[in-house]
Amino acid sequence: MTEGNPLLPTREEHDMLGERELPAQAYYGIHTLRAVENFPITETSISDYPELIQSLACIKQAAALSNHELGLLDKTRTEAIISACKTLRSGEHHDQFLVDVIQGGAGTSTNMNANEVIANLGLEVLGRVKGDYARLHPNEHVNLSQSTNDVYPTALKLSACLGIMGLLEAMGTLQRAFQSKAIEFQDILKMGRTQLQDAVPMTLGQEFGVYAETLGEDIERLKEASSLMREINLGGTAIGTGINAHPEYSGLVCRHLSRIAGVELMTAPNLVEATQDCGAFVQLSGVLKRIAIKLSKTCNDLRLLSSGPRAGLNEINLPSMQAGSSIMPGKVNPVIPEMVNQVAFEVIGNDVTISMAAESGQLQLNAFEPIIGHSLFKSITHLRNACATLAERCVVGISANPEMLRAQVENSIGLATALNPYLGYDNATEVAKVALRDNRRVYDLVLESGLLSKQQLDEILQPGILTSPRMPLVHP
Numbered sequence: 001m002t003e004g005n006p007l008l009p010t011r012e013e014h015d016m017l018g019e020r021e022l023p024a025q026a027y028y029g030i031h032t033l034r035a036v037e038n039f040p041i042t043e044t045s046i047s048d049y050p051e052l053i054q055s056l057a058c059i060k061q062a063a064a065l066s067n068h069e070l071g072l073l074d075k076t077r078t079e080a081i082i083s084a085c086k087t088l089r090s091g092e093h094h095d096q097f098l099v100d101v102i103q104g105g106a107g108t109s110t111n112m113n114a115n116e117v118i119a120n121l122g123l124e125v126l127g128r129v130k131g132d133y134a135r136l137h138p139n140e141h142v143n144l145s146q147s148t149n150d151v152y153p154t155a156l157k158l159s160a161c162l163g164i165m166g167l168l169e170a171m172g173t174l175q176r177a178f179q180s181k182a183i184e185f186q187d188i189l190k191m192g193r194t195q196l197q198d199a200v201p202m203t204l205g206q207e208f209g210v211y212a213e214t215l216g217e218d219i220e221r222l223k224e225a226s227s228l229m230r231e232i233n234l235g236g237t238a239i240g241t242g243i244n245a246h247p248e249y250s251g252l253v254c255r256h257l258s259r260i261a262g263v264e265l266m267t268a269p270n271l272v273e274a275t276q277d278c279g280a281f282v283q284l285s286g287v288l289k290r291i292a293i294k295l296s297k298t299c300n301d302l303r304l305l306s307s308g309p310r311a312g313l314n315e316i317n318l319p320s321m322q323a324g325s326s327i328m329p330g331k332v333n334p335v336i337p338e339m340v341n342q343v344a345f346e347v348i349g350n351d352v353t354i355s356m357a358a359e360s361g362q363l364q365l366n367a368f369e370p371i372i373g374h375s376l377f378k379s380i381t382h383l384r385n386a387c388a389t390l391a392e393r394c395v396v397g398i399s400a401n402p403e404m405l406r407a408q409v410e411n412s413i414g415l416a417t418a419l420n421p422y423l424g425y426d427n428a429t430e431v432a433k434v435a436l437r438d439n440r441r442v443y444d445l446v447l448e449s450g451l452l453s454k455q456q457l458d459e460i461l462q463p464g465i466l467t468s469p470r471m472p473l474v475h476p
Contacts, residue, residue: 319397
């Protein structure tokens with residue numbers, strides 16, 4: 001986007017600040033040029049979020065159809081805008097969306113970037129040169145009946161809906177991977193732990209079943225939060241009063257947008273409130289934080305259960321993905337769970353950013369929606385990638401060490417608690433005390449004391465007996 005290169009043909013455009021030269025073949029215009037110069041912040045452009053570009057194109061297409069039906073836009077211009085929008089929705093020319101994701105102006109630069117690109121694509125359809133805005137104008141025609149203040153938040157919400165679909169799919173894949181392991185490990189007995197101390201026996205299948213269950217709960221919470229993204233303020237224009245829009249426009253454009261985007265949307269009952277309120281984004285971010293926290297806890301467990309292999313718990317084996325050290329031969333690290341932990345930390349930080357941005361809005365508009373959108377898109381995208389990677393490159397390859405797990409059960413003081421209904425409280429207490437004092441196995445002490453026979457003890461130590469509520473099968 002170099003300006004003033006004598007080797008490249010240019011065109012001149014003007015705005016309220018004056019004239020500027022742009023590359024003749026650029027689909028963006030002067031407003032985009034100024035925004036790129038004003039916001040050299042992240043080196044991440046809005047084109048890095050293709051769902052956002054597609055959402056903007058869907059909105060502009062729906063607006064053109066609505067304005068035409070209301071007699072506000074002629075057929076020729078309408079068809080040119082629709083053609084341009086379909087081109088963008090197919091994935092073409094996203095490289096023309098150059099504005100940084102963090103920008104002042106409540107998203108005006110993003111909206112203007114879209115208006116200019118669509119106008120110049122439409123001018124090509126009409127056989128005109130780029131920049132011939134008298135024939136098809138970014139503001140007069142592409143932005144007709146609209147304001148950044150209803151287009152931009154609607155685009156953020158629609159983008160979030162599209163992104164959430166991918167996240168839900170990835171979470172479902174991960175949930176199924178944990179469910180498969182729960183079935184595979186359903187008969188493997190192990191010790192449960194509370195506060196990192198021996199508790200009572202459980203099965204490894206029960207442990208992995210919890211990871212699947214917690215994902216299922218979060219999937220439902222995410223679906224609920226996603227429904228909040230379907231209420232839009234399109235048609236409210238500048239502050240929600242609908243100034244410069246036809247009285248029937250808001251309902252009509254919502255119907256067209258729902259059909260084009262394939263997402264059932266609804267117009268907010270109070271557009272003034274909807275234009276200034278960011279509560280839906282806060283709610284969604286909170287659910288994403290919940291997912292991140294619980295997913296990170298799961299990964300903490302996987303790292304702990306696989307610790308060792310000689311000096312740790314060594315209950316499960318994570319698949320070896322890469323060499324773990326430049327100095328320690330043979331070391332393999334739990335790199336996939338570690339990656340997920342870090343994504344979780346980022347999502348939690350993004351939630352803080354979104355909370356602050358939502359709180360900092362004033363009066364009829366929140367100027368900080370660009371950072372809200374950027375933070376939401378990062379959280380959704382990175383969680384989606386993390387879930388898919390965790391499932392594919394870790395969970396499906398996890399194996400158990402049943403001999404180690406069984407030995408820990410037989411050696412644990414916690415076994416005395418499990419045997420309490422069969423031994424009686426006083427006998428169980430004495431066995432636990434001696435086991436601790438003499439560093440003996442509870443299993444061996446029970447046999448030596450004659451409290452239970454080996455047949456009785458082995459029967460009790462079946463996973464189905466020890467890990468579910470039931471009456472004792474034998475009595476001393």
